[in-house]
Amino acid sequence: MHMADALVSPVVGGTMWLAACGLIGHSVRRIEASAKDHLVPLMGVLGAFVFTAQMINFTIPGTGSSGHLGGGLLLAALLGPHAALLVIASVLTVQALFFADGGLLALGCNIVNLGFFPAYVAYPWVYRVIVRGRYGAMRGSVAALAASVLGLQLGALSVVLQTQASGIAELPFGAFAALMLPIHLAIGVVEGCVTAAVVAFVARARPEVLPVADAEPVRSLRPVLAALLIAAALTGGLLSGWASSLPDGLEWAIARLSGTEEVSALRGTWHARLSAVQERTAVMPDYAFRQTPLSARPDGSDGASAESTTARADAPSALPLGTSVAGVVGGAVTLLVISWLGFVFRKWPRAV
Amino acid sequence: MAFPMAVERWLDVARMDELARQGTPVHRIDARAQTVTTLLFIGVVMSFARDELSALMPFFIYPVALMSAGRIPAASLLRKLAVAMPFAVAVGLLNPVFDTRPALALGPLHVSSGWLSFLSIMLRCLLTVSAALLLVACTGMQRLCEGLVRLGVPRVFAVQLLFLYRYLFLLADEGRRMTRGIELRSPGVRGVRFRVYVSLIGHLLLRAMARAERIYHAMQARGFDGRIRLQFTSPLRLADPLFVGGWTLFFAVARVWNLAEALGALLMKGVG
Numbered sequence: 215m216h217m218a219d220a221l222v223s224p225v226v227g228g229t230m231w232l233a234a235c236g237l238i239g240h241s242v243r244r245i246e247a248s249a250k251d252h253l254v255p256l257m258g259v260l261g262a263f264v265f266t267a268q269m270i271n272f273t274i275p276g277t278g279s280s281g282h283l284g285g286g287l288l289l290a291a292l293l294g295p296h297a298a299l300l301v302i303a304s305v306l307t308v309q310a311l312f313f314a315d316g317g318l319l320a321l322g323c324n325i326v327n328l329g330f331f332p333a334y335v336a337y338p339w340v341y342r343v344i345v346r347g348r349y350g351a352m353r354g355s356v357a358a359l360a361a362s363v364l365g366l367q368l369g370a371l372s373v374v375l376q377t378q379a380s381g382i383a384e385l386p387f388g389a390f391a392a393l394m395l396p397i398h399l400a401i402g403v404v405e406g407c408v409t410a411a412v413v414a415f416v417a418r419a420r421p422e423v424l425p426v427a428d429a430e431p432v433r434s435l436r437p438v439l440a441a442l443l444i445a446a447a448l449t450g451g452l453l454s455g456w457a458s459s460l461p462d463g464l465e466w467a468i469a470r471l472s473g474t475e476e477v478s479a480l481r482g483t484w485h486a487r488l489s490a491v492q493e494r495t496a497v498m499p500d501y502a503f504r505q506t507p508l509s510a511r512p513d514g515s516d517g518a519s520a521e522s523t524t525a526r527a528d529a530p531s532a533l534p535l536g537t538s539v540a541g542v543v544g545g546a547v548t549l550l551v552i553s554w555l556g557f558v559f560r561k562w563p564r565a566v
Numbered sequence: 567m568a569f570p571m572a573v574e575r576w577l578d579v580a581r582m583d584e585l586a587r588q589g590t591p592v593h594r595i596d597a598r599a600q601t602v603t604t605l606l607f608i609g610v611v612m613s614f615a616r617d618e619l620s621a622l623m624p625f626f627i628y629p630v631a632l633m634s635a636g637r638i639p640a641a642s643l644l645r646k647l648a649v650a651m652p653f654a655v656a657v658g659l660l661n662p663v664f665d666t667r668p669a670l671a672l673g674p675l676h677v678s679s680g681w682l683s684f685l686s687i688m689l690r691c692l693l694t695v696s697a698a699l700l701l702v703a704c705t706g707m708q709r710l711c712e713g714l715v716r717l718g719v720p721r722v723f724a725v726q727l728l729f730l731y732r733y734l735f736l737l738a739d740e741g742r743r744m745t746r747g748i749e750l751r752s753p754g755v756r757g758v759r760f761r762v763y764v765s766l767i768g769h770l771l772l773r774a775m776a777r778a779e780r781i782y783h784a785m786q787a788r789g790f791d792g793r794i795r796l797q798f799t800s801p802l803r804l805a806d807p808l809f810v811g812g813w814t815l816f817f818a819v820a821r822v823w824n825l826a827e828a829l830g831a832l833l834m835k836g837v838g
Contacts, residue, residue, distance in 0.1 A: 238720065259733050260778070270767065317608070383687070542830070544833070
């Protein structure tokens with residue numbers, strides 16, 4: 215359930231980046247304060263382990279499909295929440311950079327969805343509460359199952375919210391949630407079974423590596439508050455998106471997320487100026503789409519940008535033929551020119 | 567088992583490392599400059615209105631330029647892109663279903679705004695994913711992590727990335743040997759049963775932890791005191807700010823003006 219770059223607006227992606235930076239900073243501070251040197255290589259190797267484990271599948275009996283380990287909860291159970299979050303974040307970073315799973319803009323979203331929820335919500339509030347340092351078969355299974363189902367449900371819900379708040383995909387909230395949540399319920403059950411079985415295996419083979427009862431008191435309120443804040447920001451953006459008829463995800467998200475006058479002032483200045491420049495300097499006045507003359511517009515207000523977006527979104531049938539043809543022709547020619555330049559570039563460094 | 571594909575992906579990672587060790591002008595650009603430019607590129611591309619198509623076209627020059635000047639073969643990038651696309655395709659494909667307002671008229675052909683935004687999602691996916699892959703292919707993990715630390719990323723996290731990357735290949739080999747063993751011992755059986763899988767993963771985990779312990783002891787033997795030291799070698803050169811500045815200028819221009827549409831209009835004027 216990696217979030218993809220192409221579905222995330224810069225505002226949502228940026229907000230999640232900030233949240234992820236805060237999370238990483240927090241966990242780094244906690245790890246440095248714990249002064250456990252042996253964590254440094256252990257975290258690295260376990261990150262590589264998660265990668266390898268994800269490449270190996272098992273068949274789910276009776277379904278014909280196969281499952282594999284996600285690893286978030288297992289890492290938390292082995293390393294504690296802070297080190298687990300860092301390992302998950304590093305795995306996601308490498309996936310984004312080398313395998314194009316997710317992407318750089320969506321990296322913050324993915325760290326929150328796949329790292330924060332298992333490590334800072336499901337682990338301390340469900341897993342630890344149930345397990346309490348005793349790894350019996352029943353207790354361990356219930357704990358792992360409940361925690362991974364909760365973690366994955368929250369993660370999936372967060373994917374839906376982020377997609378909605380970005381406003382790039384058209385999928386209605388209800389339909390997307392109805393699609394994502396049951397799928398991730400199943401994934402959560404599989405993940406819980408694998409985690410429980412692997413922890414039980416380790417508890418039999420090398421019980422000393424598992425954290426004992428209440429080795430470190432977790433459950434500080436800060437991560438929970440951070441989660442609530444993120445949820446509030448996302449929901450705020452989401453609700454306002456429904457209320458607004460403007461489909462441009464970026465604009466309402468900016469307006470709602472910060473909701474202050476500075477923002478409208480900002481929009482009044484740079485955004486309007488940008489679109490004003492765009493219109494004034496249009497190379498093709500014959501083809502450009504102008505319902506009202508420039509002079510009729512309130513100068514410098516955010517009317518210009520709002521109007522142009524509504525005009526484009528709400529009255530597309532009024533779009534004259536010329537603009538679209540110019541766009542298609544221009545787009546095609548641009549691509550041709552760029553690919554030709556690609557061949558030229560390819561020759562060029564050899565000559566240098 | 568999905569292993570053969572995974573092995574291919576693996577070889578591709580090693581390939582990326584090879585590509586990153588080239589000495590082209592692009593590879594000589596500082597990792598910080600490339601990271602900043604890549605992030606800026608992705609942010610600008612994603613800031614367009616959601617049904618924008620033609621204005622995105624000029625942005626292809628960034629990945630194409632890096633690819634050609636950095637001599638990164640297009641085939642390996644495209645293979646990775648094909649792996650990356652499905653989620654965005656699956657979600658984006660519903661746009662034409664839910665949004666059927668006509669938006670574009672090409673003679674008798676009417677294109678709905680849902681299709682426009684779907685195509686736009688695909689274009690963005692191509693642009694952003696290729697930019698991220700090219701960042702690694704043109705810097706390499708070691709230099710990239712150095713650059714990240716100098717940009718303010720916590721040392722612990724950068725070292726975690728380096729450690730993870732270094733042991734990826736070793737553990738992947740181990741996993742491959744284990745699954746090959748299972749395949750050879752169970753001919754005619756498709757897939758791995760759950761019980762077998764658990765003990766497989768469990769053993770892999772125990773081996774990984776034992777390896778981490780050995781590494782830790784080796785580090786201690788070499789005087790590791792809990793502080794991580796990284797060595798920085800490359801100073802900024804004049805080319806680095808020029809790289810960032812030049813591309814920033816281009817992104818700004820292409821963000822404000824729809825260059826492709828302008829070109830199209832110009833051409834049509836010339837024809838008509």
